[in-house]
Amino acid sequence: MIEIVEAGPEDWALVRDVRLRALADSPEAFGTNLPSAQALPEQEWRDRLSGPHATFLAMVDGHPAGMGGVLLADDPDVAWIWGMWTDPAVRGRGVGRRFLEALVDWATAAGRTPYLHVTEGNDGARALYVSCGFVPTGVRRPLREGSPLQVEEMALTRG
Numbered sequence: 810m811i812e813i814v815e816a817g818p819e820d821w822a823l824v825r826d827v828r829l830r831a832l833a834d835s836p837e838a839f840g841t842n843l844p845s846a847q848a849l850p851e852q853e854w855r856d857r858l859s860g861p862h863a864t865f866l867a868m869v870d871g872h873p874a875g876m877g878g879v880l881l882a883d884d885p886d887v888a889w890i891w892g893m894w895t896d897p898a899v900r901g902r903g904v905g906r907r908f909l910e911a912l913v914d915w916a917t918a919a920g921r922t923p924y925l926h927v928t929e930g931n932d933g934a935r936a937l938y939v940s941c942g943f944v945p946t947g948v949r950r951p952l953r954e955g956s957p958l959q960v961e962e963m964a965l966t967r968g
Contacts, residue, residue, distance in 0.1 A: 811904055812868040813911040816876075821854035824864055827876045831894035838928050839892060840953045840960075863915050867895065867908045874899045875908055879916045879923070888921035893934070905937050913941070913965060926960035928952055938963055 816824050825846075832843040858864055867875030877893035890912045895905045916923040925943065927935045948962040 810870055811902070811907050813908055814866050814868060815915075816858055816864045816866050818855040818858045820866070821851060821858055823866065823873055824858060824876065825849075825854050827866060827873045827894075828892070830896065831876065831892070834897060835894060837952070837956075837958055838894070838931055838934070840926075842953075863912075865908065865911055865915075867899075867904050869896075869899045869902070869904060875904055877908060877912055879912050879919075881919065881921065882924075885920075886922055888916035888919060888923050890916065890923050890925040893925075900933075905934075906941065909937060909941055923965040925963055926950075927963060929959050929961065935961075935963075942966055 828846055829843065832839060832841070832846055836842060862878060862880050864878040865876065866873050869875075875893075875895040878891050880889040880891055882889055890909070893905070893908065893912070895908065913923050923943075924946075925938065927938060942965050943963040944966050946962045946964050949959045950962075952958040952960050
C-alpha cells in the first residue's frame with residue numbers, strides 16, 4: 810500500500826531520517842550533501858516543516874520510503890518541486906509517479922506552475938518527469954558549487 814502524507818514539524822525526525830538516506834543513496838542528485846544535512850539542528854528541521862511550503866513522505870506498507878517537497882517561489886506563479894527521492898527497495902512499484910502527482914497537485918492547488926531540476930545522468934527521474942508532462946525550459950546550472958554536474962530546469966505543461 811502506498812500513501813503520500815504531508816509532514817509537519819512534529820515529523821522532523823522521520824523527515825531527517827529519510828533525507829539522510831536519500832543523500833547517502835544518491836549524493837549526486839541533490840543540491841546539498843550528506844554532511845551539511847547531518848549538521849542541521851533539530852530546530853532547523855522543524856522550521857523547514859513549518860510555513861507556506863510543503864514536505865511530503867511516501868509511506869509504503871507503513872514505512873517511510875520516499876520524500877520530496879514543494880517550495881513556493883518569490884514569483885507568485887511558480888512552485889519548485891525539490892528533493893524527490895524513492896528508496897531503491899520500492900522503485901518500480903509506481904511510488905515515484907504517485908509521489909510526483911501529489912507534489913504537482915499541491916503546487917497547482919496553490920495556483921502555481923510546478924518547476925523542478927533534474928541532474929544530468931539521472932535518466933530514470935527525467936523519464937518520469939517527461940511522462941508526467943514536464944518539459945525542459947532550456948535553463949541549466951551547476952548542481953551545487955564545485956560540482957561538475959549540471960541540472961536541467963523543467964516546467965510542467967498541460968494542455
